[in-house]
Amino acid sequence: MAADASSSQGKNRAFPDLFVLAVIVAGLIYTALGWTPSSYGVALSGIGAAGDGLVFGTPKPIRSDEWAVWTPFIQIAAGNGFDRFNALSPYAEDLRNFNALPLLDWGLPFKPQFWPFFAVDPAWAFSFSHAVFIVLFLIGYHRLFLAFGFARFWSAAAACLMFFTSYAQFWWTTTGPLLAIFPWLLLAVLARLPWYLHAALMAYVTAFWLLSHLYPPVIVPLAFAGGALLLAFRPEVLRPRTLLPCLAGVALGVGLAWLYLHEPIKVMAATVYPGSRSVGGGSVPLPLYLAQFFPFLVSTDDYRDLLNLNICEVATGGSYLLLLAMVCLDHGRMVEVLRRGGAERTALLRQLLVPLAAFALMSVWMLTPVPNVWGRVLLWDKVPGNRMVFAAGLLLLCLSLTLLRTGAIRLSWKRFAVVTVVVGLSWAMANGGLDGLLSRLAVNRMDLAILPPLALAVWLATRGALSGPWVGAALILCALSANAVGFGGFNPIQSAWPIFHRPATPVTAAFDASAAAHPEGWVLQGGMLPGALMQGLGYRSLQHVQIAPALSFFRPYFPEMDDTTYNRLFNRYAHVQIVPGLPSPGSPQADVVQLPMERFLSPPPQDPRGEAALKASR
Template identity: 35%
Template sequence: MRGIVLLSLRAGAFRPVSSSMMSVYDSVIINNVIFMSDFSSFSAEVGVKQNNSLWRRWNRIATIVFLLTAVLYVANTWSPSSYGIALEHFFGYSGSGPDLGTPRVIRSDEWVVATPLTQATVNNHFQRYNQTSLYKEDLRINYGLPIMDWGIIFKPTMWLYKFVNPAYAYSFHWYAIFSLFIFGYAFLFRQVGADPVIAYGLSFSLYFTGFSQFWWSEKGPIFAFFPWVILPLFARIPVWIKALLLYWLAVCWLLVDFYPPIQISLAFTGAVLLLAYRPELFKFKTCVILILVAGLASLTTAAYLWDYLQATAQTVYPGGRSVGGNHTFDRFFLSWFFPALNFQWGYEPTIAANISELGTVGMYYYLLIACFLDFSNWRTPWSDQKTRLRLLILGAGFLMMAAWMLLPLPDWVGKPLLWNHVQAARMQFAGGVLLTCLMFVAANSFGLKLSFLRGVILSAMVLFTWYYIKRLEDRSIFEELVFLFLVVMIYVGVRRQWFKPHPGFVAISLILAALLFGRFNPLQPAWPIFNHEKNEIIRNYDALASANNGVLAVQNLPGATANGMGFLSVSHVTPVPHLEFWRKQFPDLSATELNQIFNRYSHIHLTGEIDKPDSPQLDVIRVPFSHFSSAGRLPAQYVNFSSLPVKKDGEFNVEIKDDKQLVLKGWAPWQGPLQEHALEIMITPATIGEPKNEIMMRPDLPMNTNHQVSALNGFTLRIPVNGNVSSLCIVSLDISTGRRVLLNNPVDLPYCELKK
């Protein structure tokens, strides 16, 4: 009888059932009409057997689709990188941005650090030490880089680098990470009882969440490898095979991108899932074997990263940080259920945080399940010991994580689980994976009750949230209206017996997630990242470096981008400190000053605003431009103008104005080579100190326009003064052609008066 009902439901037919069957099947009620769906523990097990062929068919179809898409993706060398910002604005390669989408400045961990260091690894022929860097740093760091040493065994997504153009290898890496994510979580959700539609739907929904997408281009490998670490432990295979697979996959997971806060929290999620679904693994003998294997994987990772771990352990930043639980904003909690709550359609944050830090694993799926769960049917799952234990274990695990994320707990509370090394915001993804499993199991066990009254309550909740939170900020209601429209469509579809509610809820969540978050990461071709002819800006950088003993010293070049392009650049990112290098550069610093400034993970910035190095924020070191540059200055001289050029163009702003100096930052419409850029200055009252004209990168300037304004047309002009400046005229001069253009003054700074 049960099999007949199951088959009739899958065929879309409706047959009345007796009340005795209610203990076996979940009820879906729409205006007093009852439909049956197979959500009990017994029917789930039967369904798994009956759906094996369907599952295999789905996997075959998915594999074919992914392989065909991979050919298209890799052939175009696409990637989720935002490196187009550097290519277009800092290096002048116009038209080298994404084929689709917008590069995100906020993803600087990727386009300023990880991708340039990948370029540097390629430039160094995949060797361990970065010989193209001023600091000769070790590339065995937290970011997984394609170094061709014994560690490459554990970086399978990077195996192509040695055999093909790095653009194709880079693209393949990211498509492989995407594929590992989708298949891995689909298989994981399958293990907790999901049918093919729901398993793949939840996997894609998890991919299209704020935390996944906002951190994808850097931490995506951590997300993607996680399910593969625990999936072998679900399999009915000999324990020694489990052990081998666990060892290799765990080391892969740790080396492809080493970031303990996320990996520690995901390890807890994995342990909770295994305790709920494979409790036999926690028998003493098996548990000891698996713990030893996990320990061996950790030791292998530590051996590979030993120098990096030693160097960073005693740093000022990141050092040995210990954190407590964090009382996050209430709006972070609400965004688990209302994913678009804290940002505009264009990803502008509406609270004081950057968009990446606002990322949560929020899904409308959670809201739908919470609203339509059939609590009246609680006796059915609760009477089944296996289902009851799974709900209790998953619920307890999630509540523990939620407490760490939401409550101001002291760090000692988290020490037994190493959570004192996990900032609450970094637990979002692991908590989201567990919450997704918990919500699915609850829906699968209790059933769903889809009624008109519950739909009205849901609509009221959505509109109430929009009115009192988003309307006051003049926010769009687009996503709320789309959500409510889709809920109505699901209601109609279930009423007409077109489909069951659970897959419909997954579909709603996925559609909205793709709309909200699928636009965040671009499709950036990797070809121009690794294959670029020298253009005017690169040739100018070459000239500057040649005139400065081979060292490129240019202000405002971000992170490791210059080194990624092959330059021996002062501006760089050093994941480990180089105290001996800095001690030789600044011998007058005391040991305490040297340690406080330079003993840290650092973005090294060149600036003309200081005379000695400092560290204005945790991951930034500023060093004086004058210490490293003998070629970074441009001609500047005082002139008593008898007449001014008629043409005006360019502009500048006053950055510092006091009784001793005037600091101006701007751009000029020079057309000739960099070494022929000059400034003529007339100032009242006259001053006797020498003006200093320094090159300043201006990534906001247009590229390759008809008057050839580029990022190199920026300048920082420092003029010593005595007292207040009453008037000023600045003229840009192209030395070889004699072309002169008057720069536009700020509105509050008068032009100089010429003598008649």
């Protein structure tokens, strides 16, 4: 039986040691070189230092939530001496927020990615904070797939395949920590420990996960998919003896995260934006949903999307592996496998049907306009459908691996032809139909990247060079190669040294002059940079990203506003932009507040309503 062959392959202890060792060594080299996947090169271009520290690739302006927000906030935390409140900012804001920062407080034990900030140069520490999650991701999913009974080579290749999905690559520098820690949460459930140690481990990993980036739209569907996968592949851990300590540990971990972030949570819940958002289903366009099966359906070779959204918003957790498994499935042999009966048949059906049912339920939420109240039981009313795609892709990957493990897979040139036709038609339709198709082949052919490695696999199989579990391994490698070629170049390799050792340029000299000319040392002129970049560079700038509103700070500068108007404008997460000559403050979009520069050139007028108005505006 092919499953037995896979198991015997898994007993080879040489490979997993080599894979884990290779990943760890690569992470150490990555850190020693001070590399990061940051697109901060966009900011360096803004101060006249274009290309400084860029090793590979191109910084992506679309990743502004990283290079213009979260990376500057890490700079701010380091420059502020790792204190909780930012003494360098005019706003004196609280640096505890939903994205993890290196702060010297009681939450630090649950943020090990930042421990090196207190021992080495911040450039190396910042590099480590990225490298550690790459290492955790690859080893974590590798070990998880092993725990689900898949062969060791398969597990390593499948972990790499998940890493090179478009969602993991496009959103890595924001939600990467959540994706990377998640498999360790499931592995903690599977740990064999005394109940009190099991509960303690679950509490720590849960707190680590939640505090790495408290973003429910990703956390909720991952938790749902994790429960479904445990039910499918390791149902024995759902017995009360194991489950109760795990649930107690999870509850404790959630409590720790709440205790650490309860203040910013309460502040954000009371904002105009984002507030307590509640969404319904049906937000995923059909082409984006289908990209779970055809990963290049909604994007081009040069990372442009075909749905007029943006490239990050059309990311998925998909690959061609399920398509390959379905086309290459020998249905006659599959029927024979299912007829064997007994516990083996029951386990196979469970491993196929549970992930499929979970994916179907998620599909309903992604595709159909169900009311938000329907999703409240599972907290899905906090989850836009396109944030489910990584968790859905993980379910499909496990489903695909299970099909491959049955051994009912056959490679032939006829099956290759079927894949070619299906992939070719999807590529043609995604690129505007058949008219002028050949002219577009030169600029957008990534959809066809699966065909050369698949042709090689078929050629080897027809000559007897592939047999047993290596047939399935070849298909995993085909899907991996397509995703790696298509999405692996999205994030650049950027040295952290110019990020934490600011280059001196004429632009920074202009900022220095502007700060020297203001009585409070504020930078108000000189073509300020967007987001939180100014404060990240060490300037006392009003142009900033306010994670929590600074209501009392702005009130004296706008005494003419009534409380309702003032609250509607300022009580929000916002990119605060200081604009010369702006006639009046406004909010052109939900997360932007534009303010007239002239209001801040001198001390604010006395607010005639006094302290009562300040209290009312909070």
